Protein backbone atom coordinates (compact mmCIF):
# COMPACT_ATOMS: atom_id res chain seq x y z
CA UNK A 1 0.00 0.00 0.00
CA UNK A 2 1.38 3.43 -0.86
CA UNK A 3 2.30 5.31 2.28
CA UNK A 4 2.56 8.66 0.63
CA UNK A 5 0.28 11.61 0.80
CA UNK A 6 -0.58 13.21 -2.49
CA UNK A 7 0.56 14.86 -4.63
CA UNK A 8 2.03 11.81 -6.26
CA UNK A 9 4.06 12.08 -9.44
CA UNK A 10 3.98 8.68 -11.11
CA UNK A 11 6.89 7.51 -13.23
CA UNK A 12 4.56 6.62 -16.07
CA UNK A 13 6.51 4.26 -18.24
CA UNK A 14 4.20 4.52 -21.22
CA UNK A 15 4.30 8.29 -21.22
CA UNK A 16 8.05 8.41 -20.75
CA UNK A 17 8.64 5.95 -23.56
CA UNK A 18 6.33 7.60 -26.06
CA UNK A 19 8.09 10.90 -25.41
CA UNK A 20 11.39 9.21 -26.11
CA UNK A 21 9.98 7.68 -29.25
CA UNK A 22 8.63 10.99 -30.48
CA UNK A 23 11.88 12.91 -30.30
CA UNK A 24 14.40 10.18 -31.07
CA UNK A 25 15.24 9.00 -34.55
CA UNK A 26 15.58 5.39 -33.40
CA UNK A 27 12.44 3.26 -33.24
CA UNK A 28 10.70 3.63 -29.88
CA UNK A 29 11.69 1.07 -27.29
CA UNK A 30 8.90 -1.31 -26.39
CA UNK A 31 7.85 -2.06 -22.88
CA UNK A 32 6.17 -5.43 -23.25
CA UNK A 33 7.90 -6.80 -20.14
CA UNK A 34 7.57 -3.56 -18.22
CA UNK A 35 5.69 -3.43 -14.95
CA UNK A 36 3.04 -0.77 -14.50
CA UNK A 37 4.06 2.66 -13.34
CA UNK A 38 5.65 2.97 -9.92
CA UNK A 39 4.25 6.04 -8.21
CA UNK A 40 6.88 8.27 -6.66
CA UNK A 41 5.69 11.21 -4.58
CA UNK A 42 6.78 14.66 -5.70
CA UNK A 43 8.82 16.19 -2.89
CA UNK A 44 10.67 19.33 -1.95
CA UNK A 45 14.36 18.48 -2.04
CA UNK A 46 16.28 17.86 0.02
CA UNK A 47 13.73 18.35 2.83
CA UNK A 48 11.24 15.82 1.53
CA UNK A 49 13.71 12.99 1.08
CA UNK A 50 12.97 10.08 3.40
CA UNK A 51 14.53 6.60 3.39
CA UNK A 52 11.32 5.22 1.90
CA UNK A 53 11.29 7.93 -0.78
CA UNK A 54 14.84 7.00 -1.77
CA UNK A 55 13.91 3.32 -1.93
CA UNK A 56 10.83 3.87 -4.05
CA UNK A 57 12.38 6.41 -6.43
CA UNK A 58 15.36 4.08 -6.89
CA UNK A 59 12.98 1.23 -7.70
CA UNK A 60 11.10 3.40 -10.21
CA UNK A 61 14.28 4.53 -11.97
CA UNK A 62 15.56 0.95 -12.17
CA UNK A 63 12.27 -0.38 -13.52
CA UNK A 64 12.17 2.37 -16.14
CA UNK A 65 15.77 1.76 -17.19
CA UNK A 66 15.11 -1.96 -17.39
CA UNK A 67 11.96 -1.49 -19.47
CA UNK A 68 13.73 0.92 -21.83
CA UNK A 69 16.37 -1.74 -22.42
CA UNK A 70 13.90 -4.63 -22.63
CA UNK A 71 15.85 -6.27 -19.80
CA UNK A 72 12.86 -7.08 -17.61
CA UNK A 73 12.90 -10.79 -18.37
CA UNK A 74 16.60 -11.26 -17.64
CA UNK A 75 17.43 -13.29 -14.55
CA UNK A 76 20.74 -13.46 -12.70
CA UNK A 77 21.54 -16.42 -10.47
CA UNK A 78 24.77 -14.88 -9.18
CA UNK A 79 25.65 -11.24 -8.57
CA UNK A 80 29.14 -9.77 -8.19
CA UNK A 81 29.60 -6.10 -7.32
CA UNK A 82 33.11 -4.80 -7.92
CA UNK A 83 33.78 -1.53 -6.15
CA UNK A 84 36.86 0.46 -7.07
CA UNK A 85 37.07 2.81 -4.12
CA UNK A 86 37.56 6.35 -5.45
CA UNK A 87 38.03 4.99 -8.98
CA UNK A 88 37.15 8.16 -10.88
CA UNK A 89 36.87 8.26 -14.66
CA UNK A 90 40.28 10.01 -15.03
CA UNK A 91 41.76 7.26 -12.82
CA UNK A 92 40.34 4.59 -15.14
CA UNK A 93 41.57 6.44 -18.24
CA UNK A 94 45.10 6.87 -16.89
CA UNK A 95 45.15 3.26 -15.64
CA UNK A 96 44.26 1.82 -19.02
CA UNK A 97 47.03 3.86 -20.64
CA UNK A 98 49.47 2.53 -18.03
CA UNK A 99 48.28 -1.05 -18.49
CA UNK A 100 48.71 -0.83 -22.26
CA UNK A 101 52.11 0.82 -22.02
CA UNK A 102 53.29 -1.84 -19.56
CA UNK A 103 52.14 -4.52 -22.00
CA UNK A 104 54.07 -2.82 -24.80
CA UNK A 105 50.96 -1.99 -26.80
CA UNK A 106 49.04 1.18 -27.53
CA UNK A 107 47.89 2.60 -24.20
CA UNK A 108 45.26 5.07 -25.35
CA UNK A 109 43.14 2.38 -27.02
CA UNK A 110 43.86 -0.31 -24.44
CA UNK A 111 40.84 -1.58 -22.53
CA UNK A 112 40.83 -2.84 -18.97
CA UNK A 113 38.69 -5.97 -18.44
CA UNK A 114 35.60 -4.06 -17.38
CA UNK A 115 35.99 -1.44 -20.12
CA UNK A 116 35.06 -4.24 -22.52
CA UNK A 117 31.68 -4.78 -20.84
CA UNK A 118 28.68 -4.21 -23.12
CA UNK A 119 26.76 -1.81 -20.84
CA UNK A 120 27.66 1.29 -18.92
CA UNK A 121 26.03 4.19 -17.12
CA UNK A 122 26.91 7.18 -14.99
CA UNK A 123 26.29 7.23 -11.26
CA UNK A 124 25.44 10.36 -9.25
CA UNK A 125 27.20 10.05 -5.94
CA UNK A 126 26.01 12.87 -3.67
CA UNK A 127 24.82 11.89 -0.20
CA UNK A 128 21.80 13.22 1.68
CA UNK A 129 24.06 15.74 3.44
CA UNK A 130 27.19 16.08 1.29
CA UNK A 131 27.78 17.32 -2.24
CA UNK A 132 31.11 15.46 -2.35
CA UNK A 133 30.52 12.13 -0.67
CA UNK A 134 32.47 9.64 1.44
CA UNK A 135 32.70 5.87 1.11
CA UNK A 136 30.24 4.97 3.86
CA UNK A 137 27.07 6.66 2.65
CA UNK A 138 27.81 5.85 -0.98
CA UNK A 139 28.34 2.14 -0.41
CA UNK A 140 25.21 2.09 1.74
CA UNK A 141 23.31 3.51 -1.26
CA UNK A 142 24.73 0.83 -3.57
CA UNK A 143 24.08 -2.00 -1.11
CA UNK A 144 20.64 -0.99 0.25
CA UNK A 145 18.95 1.15 -2.40
CA UNK A 146 18.69 4.11 -0.02
CA UNK A 147 20.93 7.19 0.01
CA UNK A 148 22.11 8.32 3.43
CA UNK A 149 24.57 10.61 5.20
CA UNK A 150 28.34 10.63 5.03
CA UNK A 151 29.84 8.37 7.68
CA UNK A 152 26.73 6.18 7.98
CA UNK A 153 26.90 2.48 7.22
CA UNK A 154 23.73 0.46 6.71
CA UNK A 155 21.73 3.12 8.55
CA UNK A 156 19.28 5.65 7.10
CA UNK A 157 19.77 9.42 7.25
CA UNK A 158 17.30 9.77 10.13
CA UNK A 159 19.51 9.52 13.26
CA UNK A 160 22.33 11.89 14.11
CA UNK A 161 25.90 10.68 13.66
CA UNK A 162 26.97 8.35 16.49
CA UNK A 163 23.41 8.28 17.86
CA UNK A 164 23.11 4.59 18.69
CA UNK A 165 19.66 4.77 20.29
CA UNK A 166 18.31 6.73 17.33
CA UNK A 167 19.62 4.07 14.96
CA UNK A 168 17.13 1.44 16.14
CA UNK A 169 14.62 0.80 13.38
CA UNK A 170 16.70 2.84 10.92
CA UNK A 171 18.95 -0.04 9.83
CA UNK A 172 18.83 -0.71 6.07
CA UNK A 173 18.80 -4.24 4.66
CA UNK A 174 21.69 -4.93 2.30
CA UNK A 175 21.74 -7.05 -0.84
CA UNK A 176 24.19 -9.39 0.89
CA UNK A 177 21.82 -9.79 3.84
CA UNK A 178 18.95 -10.55 1.45
CA UNK A 179 21.14 -13.13 -0.29
CA UNK A 180 22.00 -14.84 3.00
CA UNK A 181 18.32 -15.10 3.94
CA UNK A 182 17.47 -16.32 0.43
CA UNK A 183 19.73 -19.35 0.73
CA UNK A 184 22.45 -17.93 -1.52
CA UNK A 185 26.11 -17.96 -0.56
CA UNK A 186 27.61 -14.60 0.38
CA UNK A 187 31.07 -13.06 0.21
CA UNK A 188 32.99 -9.86 0.86
CA UNK A 189 36.57 -9.43 -0.34
CA UNK A 190 38.73 -6.32 -0.02
CA UNK A 191 42.29 -5.04 0.12
CA UNK A 192 41.41 -2.78 3.08
CA UNK A 193 40.50 -3.88 6.58
CA UNK A 194 37.40 -6.07 6.21
CA UNK A 195 35.81 -3.68 8.72
CA UNK A 196 36.47 -0.57 6.58
CA UNK A 197 33.54 1.43 5.19
CA UNK A 198 32.98 -0.33 1.87
CA UNK A 199 33.03 -3.97 3.03
CA UNK A 200 31.27 -3.05 6.30
CA UNK A 201 28.32 -1.74 4.28
CA UNK A 202 27.67 -5.27 3.01
CA UNK A 203 27.02 -6.70 6.50
CA UNK A 204 27.12 -3.92 9.11
CA UNK A 205 24.97 -1.20 10.62
CA UNK A 206 26.36 1.78 12.53
CA UNK A 207 25.93 5.55 12.44
CA UNK A 208 29.74 5.87 12.56
CA UNK A 209 32.08 4.33 10.01
CA UNK A 210 35.10 4.61 12.31
CA UNK A 211 33.76 2.12 14.86
CA UNK A 212 35.64 -0.79 13.33
CA UNK A 213 36.82 -2.42 16.58
CA UNK A 214 35.33 -2.15 20.07
CA UNK A 215 38.31 -0.08 21.25
CA UNK A 216 37.00 2.71 18.96
CA UNK A 217 33.58 2.90 20.65
CA UNK A 218 32.79 5.06 23.67
CA UNK A 219 31.23 3.40 26.70
CA UNK A 220 28.09 5.41 26.00
CA UNK A 221 27.91 4.04 22.46
CA UNK A 222 28.33 0.48 23.73
CA UNK A 223 25.73 1.02 26.45
CA UNK A 224 23.31 2.36 23.84
CA UNK A 225 23.60 -0.90 21.91
CA UNK A 226 26.22 -0.20 19.25
CA UNK A 227 28.61 -3.01 18.37
CA UNK A 228 31.83 -2.66 16.34
CA UNK A 229 32.03 -3.92 12.76
CA UNK A 230 34.48 -6.74 13.52
CA UNK A 231 32.00 -8.20 16.01
CA UNK A 232 29.09 -7.57 13.62
CA UNK A 233 30.88 -9.56 10.92
CA UNK A 234 31.52 -12.57 13.16
CA UNK A 235 28.07 -12.34 14.80
CA UNK A 236 26.24 -11.98 11.45
CA UNK A 237 22.90 -13.46 12.46
CA UNK A 238 21.78 -15.38 9.38
CA UNK A 239 23.06 -18.53 7.64
CA UNK A 240 25.93 -18.88 10.10
CA UNK A 241 27.50 -15.71 8.75
CA UNK A 242 29.14 -14.78 5.48
CA UNK A 243 30.33 -17.75 3.43
CA UNK A 244 33.54 -15.93 2.50
CA UNK A 245 35.22 -12.90 4.05
CA UNK A 246 38.75 -11.88 3.05
CA UNK A 247 40.86 -8.78 3.52
CA UNK A 248 42.93 -7.09 6.20
CA UNK A 249 42.17 -5.94 9.73
CA UNK A 250 43.32 -9.04 11.62
CA UNK A 251 44.16 -7.37 14.94
CA UNK A 252 40.58 -6.08 15.22
CA UNK A 253 39.51 -9.70 15.63
CA UNK A 254 42.13 -10.52 18.30
CA UNK A 255 41.96 -9.80 22.04
CA UNK A 256 44.12 -6.95 23.32
CA UNK A 257 47.71 -8.01 23.77
CA UNK A 258 47.47 -11.23 21.76
CA UNK A 259 50.50 -11.64 19.47
CA UNK A 260 50.01 -11.17 15.75
CA UNK A 261 51.29 -14.23 13.84
CA UNK A 262 53.09 -12.15 11.20
CA UNK A 263 54.55 -9.12 12.97
CA UNK A 264 56.07 -9.36 16.46
CA UNK A 265 55.34 -5.70 17.11
CA UNK A 266 51.61 -5.97 16.41
CA UNK A 267 49.02 -7.15 18.92
CA UNK A 268 45.27 -7.64 19.13
CA UNK A 269 43.09 -4.61 19.76
CA UNK A 270 39.89 -5.94 21.31
CA UNK A 271 39.13 -4.64 24.78
CA UNK A 272 36.20 -7.03 25.30
CA UNK A 273 38.61 -9.96 25.40
CA UNK A 274 36.84 -11.74 22.54
CA UNK A 275 38.97 -13.80 20.18
CA UNK A 276 36.73 -13.47 17.15
CA UNK A 277 38.96 -15.66 14.97
CA UNK A 278 38.80 -18.41 17.58
CA UNK A 279 35.04 -18.01 17.89
CA UNK A 280 34.68 -18.27 14.11
CA UNK A 281 36.83 -21.41 13.83
CA UNK A 282 35.02 -23.17 16.67
CA UNK A 283 31.55 -22.35 15.35
CA UNK A 284 32.60 -23.44 11.82
CA UNK A 285 34.68 -26.60 12.32
CA UNK A 286 34.56 -27.32 8.58
CA UNK A 287 35.49 -23.75 7.66
CA UNK A 288 39.03 -22.62 6.86
CA UNK A 289 40.77 -19.65 8.42
CA UNK A 290 43.93 -18.43 6.64
CA UNK A 291 46.21 -15.46 7.21
CA UNK A 292 48.81 -15.76 4.41
CA UNK A 293 48.98 -16.54 0.70
CA UNK A 294 50.51 -20.00 1.08
CA UNK A 295 47.69 -21.15 3.36
CA UNK A 296 45.09 -19.88 0.89
CA UNK A 297 46.84 -21.58 -2.01
CA UNK A 298 46.97 -24.90 -0.14
CA UNK A 299 43.19 -25.10 0.28
CA UNK A 300 40.99 -27.43 -1.72
CA UNK A 301 38.56 -24.62 -2.45
CA UNK A 302 35.85 -26.70 -4.09
CA UNK A 303 35.62 -28.61 -0.81
CA UNK A 304 35.89 -25.58 1.44
CA UNK A 305 32.39 -24.68 2.60
CA UNK A 306 33.37 -21.47 4.39
CA UNK A 307 36.44 -19.24 4.31
CA UNK A 308 37.82 -16.44 6.48
CA UNK A 309 41.08 -14.77 5.39
CA UNK A 310 42.73 -11.97 7.37
CA UNK A 311 46.02 -11.22 5.67
CA UNK A 312 47.34 -8.14 7.47
CA UNK A 313 46.95 -6.54 10.91
CA UNK A 314 45.45 -3.46 9.19
CA UNK A 315 44.96 -2.76 5.46
CA UNK A 316 46.60 -5.17 3.06
CA UNK A 317 49.67 -3.91 1.22
CA UNK A 318 49.48 -1.91 -1.96
CA UNK A 319 50.04 -4.17 -4.97
CA UNK A 320 53.39 -2.37 -5.42
CA UNK A 321 54.57 -3.48 -1.96
CA UNK A 322 52.89 -6.90 -1.96
CA UNK A 323 55.91 -8.86 -3.26
CA UNK A 324 57.83 -7.71 -0.19
CA UNK A 325 55.14 -8.67 2.34
CA UNK A 326 56.64 -10.61 5.23
CA UNK A 327 54.37 -13.66 5.23
CA UNK A 328 53.10 -13.31 1.65
CA UNK A 329 49.61 -12.15 0.84
CA UNK A 330 47.33 -12.97 -2.09
CA UNK A 331 46.50 -10.53 -4.87
CA UNK A 332 42.96 -9.21 -5.24
CA UNK A 333 42.57 -11.44 -8.31
CA UNK A 334 43.66 -14.51 -6.31
CA UNK A 335 41.24 -13.66 -3.52
CA UNK A 336 38.42 -13.11 -6.03
CA UNK A 337 39.00 -16.42 -7.82
CA UNK A 338 39.27 -18.26 -4.49
CA UNK A 339 36.08 -16.69 -3.20
CA UNK A 340 34.14 -17.68 -6.31
CA UNK A 341 35.37 -21.28 -6.10
CA UNK A 342 33.93 -21.51 -2.58
CA UNK A 343 30.73 -19.61 -3.37
CA UNK A 344 29.81 -21.39 -6.59
CA UNK A 345 29.24 -24.68 -4.76
CA UNK A 346 25.79 -23.41 -3.79
CA UNK A 347 23.15 -24.31 -6.41
CA UNK A 348 21.11 -21.31 -5.24
CA UNK A 349 23.83 -18.95 -6.45
CA UNK A 350 25.79 -16.29 -4.61
CA UNK A 351 26.24 -12.60 -3.91
CA UNK A 352 29.83 -11.36 -3.79
CA UNK A 353 31.29 -7.89 -3.24
CA UNK A 354 34.92 -7.28 -4.21
CA UNK A 355 36.59 -3.99 -3.33
CA UNK A 356 39.76 -2.50 -4.77
CA UNK A 357 40.01 -0.45 -1.64
CA UNK A 358 43.45 1.06 -1.89
CA UNK A 359 42.91 2.98 -5.13
CA UNK A 360 41.32 5.55 -2.83
CA UNK A 361 44.20 5.49 -0.35
CA UNK A 362 46.80 6.13 -3.03
CA UNK A 363 44.78 9.03 -4.39
CA UNK A 364 44.44 10.52 -0.90
CA UNK A 365 48.23 10.29 -0.70
CA UNK A 366 48.54 12.21 -3.97
CA UNK A 367 50.40 9.30 -5.56
CA UNK A 368 49.16 8.49 -9.06
CA UNK A 369 51.51 5.53 -9.49
CA UNK A 370 49.93 3.42 -6.75
CA UNK A 371 46.40 4.55 -7.66
CA UNK A 372 46.84 3.39 -11.25
CA UNK A 373 48.67 0.23 -10.21
CA UNK A 374 45.83 -0.64 -7.81
CA UNK A 375 43.29 0.02 -10.59
CA UNK A 376 45.14 -2.34 -12.95
CA UNK A 377 45.18 -4.96 -10.18
CA UNK A 378 41.44 -4.37 -9.62
CA UNK A 379 40.83 -4.93 -13.35
CA UNK A 380 42.73 -8.22 -13.07
CA UNK A 381 40.34 -9.27 -10.31
CA UNK A 382 37.38 -8.53 -12.59
CA UNK A 383 39.06 -10.63 -15.27
CA UNK A 384 39.47 -13.48 -12.75
CA UNK A 385 35.74 -13.31 -12.02
CA UNK A 386 34.92 -13.50 -15.73
CA UNK A 387 37.07 -16.61 -16.01
CA UNK A 388 35.47 -18.34 -13.02
CA UNK A 389 31.78 -17.69 -13.71
CA UNK A 390 29.16 -18.50 -16.33
CA UNK A 391 28.26 -15.26 -18.15
CA UNK A 392 24.72 -16.53 -18.80
CA UNK A 393 23.89 -16.62 -15.11
CA UNK A 394 26.15 -14.01 -13.48
CA UNK A 395 25.47 -10.27 -13.31
CA UNK A 396 28.76 -8.42 -12.81
CA UNK A 397 28.61 -4.72 -11.93
CA UNK A 398 31.80 -2.65 -11.71
CA UNK A 399 31.58 0.83 -10.26
CA UNK A 400 33.13 3.34 -7.88
CA UNK A 401 31.70 4.92 -4.78
CA UNK A 402 32.98 8.43 -5.53
CA UNK A 403 35.48 10.40 -7.56
CA UNK A 404 38.77 12.11 -6.61
CA UNK A 405 40.64 15.17 -7.87
CA UNK A 406 43.10 13.43 -10.19
CA UNK A 407 43.29 15.21 -13.55
CA UNK A 408 44.56 13.86 -16.86
CA UNK A 409 45.48 16.99 -18.81
CA UNK A 410 47.90 18.98 -20.97
CA UNK A 411 48.46 17.98 -24.59
CA UNK A 412 50.82 15.03 -24.35
CA UNK A 413 51.57 13.39 -27.67
CA UNK A 414 50.07 9.97 -28.40
CA UNK A 415 52.11 7.32 -26.61
CA UNK A 416 53.59 9.68 -24.03
CA UNK A 417 54.34 7.80 -20.78
CA UNK A 418 51.24 8.38 -18.64
CA UNK A 419 53.31 9.09 -15.53
CA UNK A 420 55.77 11.23 -17.44
CA UNK A 421 56.14 14.87 -18.33
CA UNK A 422 54.08 16.26 -21.19
CA UNK A 423 55.93 16.13 -24.49
CA UNK A 424 54.91 17.18 -27.95
CA UNK A 425 52.53 19.91 -26.91
CA UNK A 426 51.78 22.60 -29.44
CA UNK A 427 53.41 25.27 -27.29
CA UNK A 428 56.49 23.22 -26.55
CA UNK A 429 59.94 24.14 -27.70
CA UNK A 430 62.95 21.95 -28.02
CA UNK A 431 66.05 22.21 -25.98
CA UNK A 432 69.02 19.91 -26.23
CA UNK A 433 68.53 18.30 -22.83
CA UNK A 434 64.85 17.46 -23.36
CA UNK A 435 63.57 17.75 -26.91
CA UNK A 436 59.85 18.26 -27.25
CA UNK A 437 59.26 18.83 -23.55
CA UNK A 438 56.22 21.06 -23.06
CA UNK A 439 56.78 24.12 -20.89
CA UNK A 440 54.43 26.03 -18.67
CA UNK A 441 54.24 29.82 -18.67
CA UNK A 442 57.41 29.99 -16.59
CA UNK A 443 59.36 27.70 -18.89
CA UNK A 444 59.12 24.67 -16.64
CA UNK A 445 58.02 21.19 -17.69
CA UNK A 446 54.89 19.62 -16.19
CA UNK A 447 53.26 16.24 -15.84
CA UNK A 448 50.13 14.87 -17.48
CA UNK A 449 48.64 13.84 -14.14
CA UNK A 450 47.97 16.24 -11.30
CA UNK A 451 45.65 16.86 -8.39
CA UNK A 452 43.40 19.75 -7.39
CA UNK A 453 44.50 19.36 -3.78
CA UNK A 454 46.55 17.16 -1.48
CA UNK A 455 50.07 16.44 -0.27
CA UNK A 456 51.63 17.24 -3.65
CA UNK A 457 51.32 21.01 -3.13
CA UNK A 458 54.62 22.63 -4.01
CA UNK A 459 54.12 25.97 -2.32
CA UNK A 460 55.00 29.46 -3.46
CA UNK A 461 52.97 31.39 -6.05
CA UNK A 462 53.22 32.78 -9.53
CA UNK A 463 54.26 36.38 -10.12
CA UNK A 464 51.26 37.69 -8.32
CA UNK A 465 51.71 38.37 -4.63
CA UNK A 466 50.76 35.67 -2.18
CA UNK A 467 47.05 35.26 -1.63
CA UNK A 468 44.18 34.85 -4.03
CA UNK A 469 44.96 35.41 -7.67
CA UNK A 470 43.22 37.76 -10.14
CA UNK A 471 41.42 36.59 -13.24
CA UNK A 472 42.30 37.16 -15.96
CA UNK A 473 46.04 37.15 -15.87
CA UNK A 474 47.58 39.39 -18.50
CA UNK A 475 49.03 36.77 -20.86
CA UNK A 476 52.15 38.93 -21.18
CA UNK A 477 52.73 38.47 -17.45
CA UNK A 478 53.34 34.77 -17.95
CA UNK A 479 56.86 35.23 -19.19
CA UNK A 480 57.61 37.06 -15.98
CA UNK A 481 56.07 34.47 -13.63
CA UNK A 482 58.67 33.51 -11.09
CA UNK A 483 59.48 30.32 -9.26
CA UNK A 484 56.01 29.02 -8.45
CA UNK A 485 56.71 25.47 -9.52
CA UNK A 486 59.53 23.00 -9.05
CA UNK A 487 61.85 22.37 -11.97
CA UNK A 488 61.01 18.82 -13.04
CA UNK A 489 63.74 18.53 -15.65
CA UNK A 490 65.89 16.35 -13.39
CA UNK A 491 62.95 14.68 -11.60
CA UNK A 492 61.77 11.19 -12.56
CA UNK A 493 58.01 11.68 -12.40
CA UNK A 494 57.44 8.02 -13.28
CA UNK A 495 59.07 6.95 -10.01
CA UNK A 496 56.51 5.05 -7.88
CA UNK A 497 57.07 7.46 -5.00
CA UNK A 498 56.71 10.70 -6.97
CA UNK A 499 53.81 12.89 -5.80
CA UNK A 500 52.01 14.73 -8.57
CA UNK A 501 51.64 18.47 -8.01
CA UNK A 502 48.50 19.74 -6.30
CA UNK A 503 47.01 23.22 -6.27
CA UNK A 504 45.80 23.29 -2.65
CA UNK A 505 47.93 22.12 0.24
CA UNK A 506 45.94 19.45 2.05
CA UNK A 507 47.41 16.64 4.14
CA UNK A 508 45.01 14.24 2.43
CA UNK A 509 43.74 14.77 -1.09
CA UNK A 510 39.93 14.82 -1.21
CA UNK A 511 37.16 13.02 -2.99
CA UNK A 512 35.47 14.62 -6.00
CA UNK A 513 31.79 15.34 -6.52
CA UNK A 514 31.22 14.45 -10.17
CA UNK A 515 29.71 11.26 -11.53
CA UNK A 516 31.52 7.95 -11.60
CA UNK A 517 31.06 5.12 -14.11
CA UNK A 518 29.10 1.89 -13.92
CA UNK A 519 30.12 -1.01 -16.18
CA UNK A 520 27.95 -4.12 -16.34
CA UNK A 521 27.69 -7.49 -18.03
CA UNK A 522 25.39 -10.50 -17.65
CA UNK A 523 21.63 -10.88 -17.07
CA UNK A 524 20.07 -7.51 -16.23
CA UNK A 525 23.18 -5.55 -17.19
CA UNK A 526 21.36 -3.81 -20.04
CA UNK A 527 19.38 -1.85 -17.46
CA UNK A 528 22.54 0.11 -16.69
CA UNK A 529 22.35 3.03 -19.11
CA UNK A 530 21.87 6.76 -18.84
CA UNK A 531 22.65 8.71 -15.72
CA UNK A 532 21.46 6.96 -12.57
CA UNK A 533 21.32 7.97 -8.95
CA UNK A 534 23.76 5.75 -7.09
CA UNK A 535 21.05 3.96 -5.08
CA UNK A 536 19.49 2.73 -8.33
CA UNK A 537 22.32 0.18 -8.62
CA UNK A 538 20.78 -1.86 -5.78
CA UNK A 539 17.36 -1.79 -7.45
CA UNK A 540 18.64 -2.93 -10.85
CA UNK A 541 20.36 -5.82 -9.08
CA UNK A 542 17.40 -6.97 -6.99
CA UNK A 543 14.93 -6.53 -9.86
CA UNK A 544 17.02 -8.93 -11.98
CA UNK A 545 18.10 -11.46 -9.33
CA UNK A 546 15.02 -13.61 -8.68
CA UNK A 547 16.11 -14.86 -5.27
CA UNK A 548 16.85 -11.38 -3.97
CA UNK A 549 13.60 -10.08 -5.40
CA UNK A 550 11.57 -12.94 -3.91
CA UNK A 551 13.18 -12.32 -0.54
CA UNK A 552 12.11 -8.68 -0.68
CA UNK A 553 8.60 -9.73 -1.68
CA UNK A 554 8.48 -12.04 1.35
CA UNK A 555 9.34 -9.02 3.47
CA UNK A 556 6.30 -7.22 2.05
CA UNK A 557 8.33 -4.90 -0.13
CA UNK A 558 6.78 -5.70 -3.50
CA UNK A 559 3.95 -4.05 -5.42
CA UNK A 560 1.34 -5.90 -7.49
CA UNK A 561 3.87 -6.37 -10.29
CA UNK A 562 6.37 -7.99 -7.95
CA UNK A 563 8.70 -4.99 -7.95
CA UNK A 564 10.27 -4.23 -4.54
CA UNK A 565 9.13 -0.69 -3.74
CA UNK A 566 8.76 -0.58 0.07
CA UNK A 567 11.86 -0.27 2.22
CA UNK A 568 12.09 -3.47 4.32
CA UNK A 569 13.03 -3.25 7.98
CA UNK A 570 15.96 -5.17 9.35
CA UNK A 571 13.70 -6.51 12.09
CA UNK A 572 11.46 -8.09 9.45
CA UNK A 573 14.51 -9.49 7.70
CA UNK A 574 15.73 -11.06 10.94
CA UNK A 575 12.35 -12.59 11.66
CA UNK A 576 11.94 -13.80 8.11
CA UNK A 577 15.36 -15.41 8.22
CA UNK A 578 14.36 -17.19 11.40
CA UNK A 579 17.18 -15.66 13.35
CA UNK A 580 16.86 -14.50 16.90
CA UNK A 581 16.30 -10.76 16.89
CA UNK A 582 18.75 -9.19 19.26
Ligand SMILES: [Zn+2]
Pocket residue numbers: 086135360361364511
Ligand atom coordinates in the same frame (compact mmCIF):
# COMPACT_ATOMS: atom_id res chain seq x y z
ZN1 LIG B 1 38.51 8.13 0.44
